[in-house]
Amino acid sequence: MHKTPVALVTGGARGIGESITRLLAENGHTPVINYFQSEERAGRLVHQLQAEGHHAVAIQGDVGKAADRQRLVSETMDQFGRIDLLVNNAGITSPGRSDLLDADEEGWDLVFDTNLKGPFFLAQAVAREMIALTQGELLERATIINISSISAYAVSTNRADYCMAKAALQMMTWLLADRLADDRIWVYEICPGVIASDMTAPVKEKYDALIAGGMSPIRRWGEGQDVAQAVVALVAHHFPFSTGERINVDGGFHIRRL
Numbered sequence: 001m002h003k004t005p006v007a008l009v010t011g012g013a014r015g016i017g018e019s020i021t022r023l024l025a026e027n028g029h030t031p032v033i034n035y036f037q038s039e040e041r042a043g044r045l046v047h048q049l050q051a052e053g054h055h056a057v058a059i060q061g062d063v064g065k066a067a068d069r070q071r072l073v074s075e076t077m078d079q080f081g082r083i084d085l086l087v088n089n090a091g092i093t094s095p096g097r098s099d100l101l102d103a104d105e106e107g108w109d110l111v112f113d114t115n116l117k118g119p120f121f122l123a124q125a126v127a128r129e130m131i132a133l134t135q136g137e138l139l140e141r142a143t144i145i146n147i148s149s150i151s152a153y154a155v156s157t158n159r160a161d162y163c164m165a166k167a168a169l170q171m172m173t174w175l176l177a178d179r180l181a182d183d184r185i186w187v188y189e190i191c192p193g194v195i196a197s198d199m200t201a202p203v204k205e206k207y208d209a210l211i212a213g214g215m216s217p218i219r220r221w222g223e224g225q226d227v228a229q230a231v232v233a234l235v236a237h238h239f240p241f242s243t244g245e246r247i248n249v250d251g252g253f254h255i256r257r258l
Contacts (some may be wrong), residue, residue, distance in 0.1 A: 002030060002080035006125065007235075008022065008072070010063050010119075011090030013042035015197035016147065018088055018172040019224030020231050025054040027232050032076050032083075033058040034090065053225070063090045063118030064110070073125045082133055085235055086126045088119035089147040093199050094159035108161045115165040120172055127176070129218065138224045141184045146173050147227070148191045149252050170246060170251060177244030186243045188234050193250025195222040213250050218251035 007024045011017040012033040018041075021031045034057060035042040042058035049056040050243055059075055076083055092114050095107040116130065123144055130142040133185070152166040177187035193216060194200060195206050211219055218229035231250050239245070248254045 001082055004030060005029045005084035005235075006076065006082050007085040007087065008034065008076055008083055009087040009089055010072075010122065011036070012087070013045050013058065014039045015199065016090045016192065016195060016224045016227050017087075018045060019228040020089060021056075022049070023225070023228035023232050024085075025049050025052075025056060025233070027236075029085065029235075030055045032056075032072075032080075034072055035062055035063050036060070036090070044104070062114075063088075063122055064113030065118075066121065069122045069125060071120065072122070073129060077129055082139060083126055083129055084139060084142055086123060086144045087147065087231060087243050088123060088145065090118065091115045091147070092147075094162040099159045100160040102155050103160055111161040114163050115162065116168050116172070119169070121174055123172075127180055127185060127256075130185050131180075134184045139184075141186065141237065143189045143237075144176060144180075144185065145231055145234060146187075146189045148173075148246075150191055150193050150248075150253055151190045152191060153254075172243045173246070174244045179244055180212065186234075186237075186239075188243070189246045190227060190230050190234075191246055191248045191250060191254070192227050193222050193248070193253045195224060195227065197224065216251035216253040217255065220251065222249065222251060 007029040009017055009021050009031055012021040021033055025031050034043050035078040046056045046058050059070045059072055079244050094111055133139040146169050148169040149166045151163045156163055173187055173189040227249050
């Protein structure tokens, strides 16, 4: 069994996921970096972390596919014998950002497979391994963190599938938190706001104007590091009497104001 805590981070080679991966490694975790198409970036990240003295591996897989999810879990367990943390971070935006009256089923299926079905069934598979580890007293505790979005409650009519999939992550978090508490597995949801990343780059001018206009009390773009710091705080178990909680990392966007 690997000596240091193992963190499985989906979509962990780019954007928010890369920031989470790096900070977890700096805080004593061995990251398993799941990627779908970013093989070069994943390999470069592993090399950089290893050069800094950290242990890290990358595993390719599409979280929307059952076989890939199972391989991701089995390869992690085969290599390390433990999974202390799952960060369900992988996600895609709505293809084409079509108006909801023009949205098609192909885009719907792709978004829901990646953003909801994949995280749910990956959490299910990982939770089974975590339960065996905590019941066998091999782990004191374990954590699952679902990376959601302010789109879970803020409407974008040109991204209906994305908004609905993210909204469902709150209920998924509650369900997992309730089911897994007796097995010493804590479950949380993190809701990032407008974060500078590949996903938001195409709409940078729009959000520059909204942020300058006071869209959120803290008038700046969020950074991947902001989300990563929330992940590390939760994993450090600073909130031992909280589970199923939503942590907003959004500059205060969620505050209703008059």
